[in-house]
Amino acid sequence: xxxxxxxxxxxxxxxxxxxxxxxxxxxxxxxxxxxxxxxxxxxxxxxxxxxxxxxxxxxxxxxxxxxxxxxxxxxxxxxxxxxxxxxxxxxxxxxxxxxxxxxxxxxxxxxxxxxxxxxxxxxxxxxxxxxxxxxxxxxxxxxxxxxxxxxxxxxxxxxxxxxxxxxxxxxxxxxxxxxxxxxxxxxxxxxxxxxxxxxxxxxxxxxxxxxxxxxxxxxxxxxxxxxxxxxxxxxxxxxxxxxxxxxxxxxxxxxxxxxxxxxxxxxxxxxxxxxxxxxxxxxxxxxxxxxxxxxxxxxxxxxxxxxxxxxxxxxxxxxxxxxxxx
Ligand code: TYM
Numbered sequence: 001x002x003x004x005x006x007x008x009x010x011x012x013x014x015x016x017x018x019x020x021x022x023x024x025x026x027x028x029x030x031x032x033x034x035x036x037x038x039x040x041x042x043x044x045x046x047x048x049x050x051x052x053x054x055x056x057x058x059x060x061x062x063x064x065x066x067x068x069x070x071x072x073x074x075x076x077x078x079x080x081x082x083x084x085x086x087x088x089x090x091x092x093x094x095x096x097x098x099x100x101x102x103x104x105x106x107x108x109x110x111x112x113x114x115x116x117x118x119x120x121x122x123x124x125x126x127x128x129x130x131x132x133x134x135x136x137x138x139x140x141x142x143x144x145x146x147x148x149x150x151x152x153x154x155x156x157x158x159x160x161x162x163x164x165x166x167x168x169x170x171x172x173x174x175x176x177x178x179x180x181x182x183x184x185x186x187x188x189x190x191x192x193x194x195x196x197x198x199x200x201x202x203x204x205x206x207x208x209x210x211x212x213x214x215x216x217x218x219x220x221x222x223x224x225x226x227x228x229x230x231x232x233x234x235x236x237x238x239x240x241x242x243x244x245x246x247x248x249x250x251x252x253x254x255x256x257x258x259x260x261x262x263x264x265x266x267x268x269x270x271x272x273x274x275x276x277x278x279x280x281x282x283x284x285x286x287x288x289x290x291x292x293x294x295x296x297x298x299x300x301x302x303x304x305x306x307x308x309x310x311x312x313x314x315x316x317x318x319x320x321x322x323x324x325x326x
Contacts, residue, residue, distance in 0.1 A: 004033040004175070005138040007040035007080065007129075010057040011049070012195030013205035014064050016276070017183035020247045021144025025177055027069040029142065035075040036136060037065055038307070042080050042087065042128060046111075046121040062296055064206060067287035072295075078303030080132065085311030090124070090131035092318050096161050097127050097153075106149055130154035135311040137170035145181035146192060148174050165321035168314075179243045179253065186220040189236035206284070210277045217241070217273040228260035228268045238265070245272045248279050 006022045008014065014023075026037055039061045044054065058079055066072060080086060102108065105126050112118045121128075126149075133141055133154045141151045151174040158169040183193045187202030197203050204213055222237040230253050232239045242256050251259075260268050290296070319325045 001034045002139040003036065003136060003170075004029055004140045004142060005036040005038075005133055005136060006142050007038045007043070007132055008061060009040040009043040010054060010061050011044045011047070013057075013207050014061060015183075015193055015195055016204040016206070016244065016280075017144065017193035018195070019068060019206060020183050020244070021177070021181065022142060023065060023068045023070065024247060025142035025175060026075070029140075029175075030071055030074040033140065035070075036078075036138065036307070037070055037075050038078045038080050038132070038303070040080050040129075040132065043125060046119050046125055047115075059296065060291065062300065063287055063291040064283075066290050066299075067283050068206070072299045076303045076306050077299055078307045079300060082300075082304045083307045083311050085308060085315045086131050086135060087128065089135050089311060089315050089318065090128045092315075092322065093130050093134070093157050093161070094124055094127050096164070097130075097157055101153065101156070102126065105153065107146070126150040126153050127157070130157045133172050134158055134169045135314045136307070137310075137314075138172050139170055140175045141172050142175040142177075144183075144192075145176055148176065161318075168317060168321060177247070179246045183244060184236060184240040186216055186237075186240070189221055189240045204276070204280075206280060206287075208280070210281055210284075213277055213280060214273040217276060218269050220269065222265055222269075226264045228263065228265070229257050238268075241269065241272050245275060249275045 004026065006026055008018055008022060026035060029035060039058050041054065041058050062077060062079070065077060070077065102123050108123055108125070111122055129150050130153060133151065134157070141154075143151060151172060155171055155173075158171045161168055162171070185191050185193045185197060185202035186204070187199055193203050195203070201216055201219065204216060208216075220237055220241060222241075223235050225235065228238060228242070229235070230239050230242050242253055245251065245256055246253055260271075316325065
């Protein structure tokens with residue numbers, strides 16, 4: 001059975017963008033693939049994290065994955081930092097990655113521009129991500145479009161290593177959904193909805209109060225055209241809400257256009273708000289049951305043990321090929 005893997009970094013609350021771009025895809029694939037999902041806590045450390053908040057968030061991410069519908073019986077669920085072989089493999093991969101290739105990553109360029117005091121971890125971050133993907137020979141990586149370039153780097157590193165030492169890694173492919181590749185900020189629909197965005201009005205978190213979610217959608221930035229049809233270039237706000245509705249309600253963009261052809265933005269936004277709230281209400285209900293249950297530790301122990309066994313094996317194979325094992 002082919003394997004898929006994805007991870008989310010706990011730098012803020014899980015957003016509707018994360019849910020649509022990564023988690024929902026994983027749920028759709030979990031019957032078809034051997035599925036791995038983890039909390040990418042090491043990835044969060046490229047900027048300072050409050051230790052108490054980080055610890056709390058790691059656990060809440062795991063509970064949220066399950067509340068969203070990630071089935072612990074069908075997925076290997078773990079915390080990245082509990083597997084010491086992942087950073088060890090990452091270092092070996094760093095030595096097989098050109099500095100220029102790491103420097104070319106769009107996220108690195110953007111984030112290093114925003115903060116001149118960036119850490120070395122910001123540069124090596126995509127190589128750690130390659131380690132996450134390659135250690136377990138994942139075939140596919142479901143992500144949002146912002147992570148596509150990082151998965152391509154993982155591919156290139158795998159190919160380079162395989163060519164130098166003969167076949168060591170499965171070469172992974174990215175899996176991206178048509179409508180949910182990039183959910184935009186509700187206030188500024190030209191940019192991505194992001195956990196670390198400072199204005200919370202543009203971002204829907206899965207933990208948000210339902211009344212707040214309703215208001216955020218009703219106040220989402222749109223144009224003055226008052227006609228509901230899909231045109232990402234000229235109507236980014238409306239097209240974004242259409243993408244959200246399409247994924248949340250499992251309805252095609254065409255059907256949304258037909259449904260609202262004689263209606264204006266007010267009705268459309270009210271409908272989107274009601275569907276999103278209905279969906280998140282269920283998730284929040286399940287989250288409350290899970291976060292207080294004592295099953296999480298057993299799930300995480302099992303995930304950690306399998307992940308370590310696979311990574312240890314891969315690390316030793318790499319060391320043998322590289323020549324560091326006596
Ligand atoms: P992160 O935590 O930024 O985002 C987690 C996932 O959510 C997707 N995503 C979105 N999708 C659609 N619209 C949006 N507005 C949106 N915002 C985020 C991201 O594309 C991602 O799939 N480096 C990764 C975490 C990671 C990882 C990995 C992923 C570490 N190792 C290995 C896959 C495989 C990250 O920072 O994602």
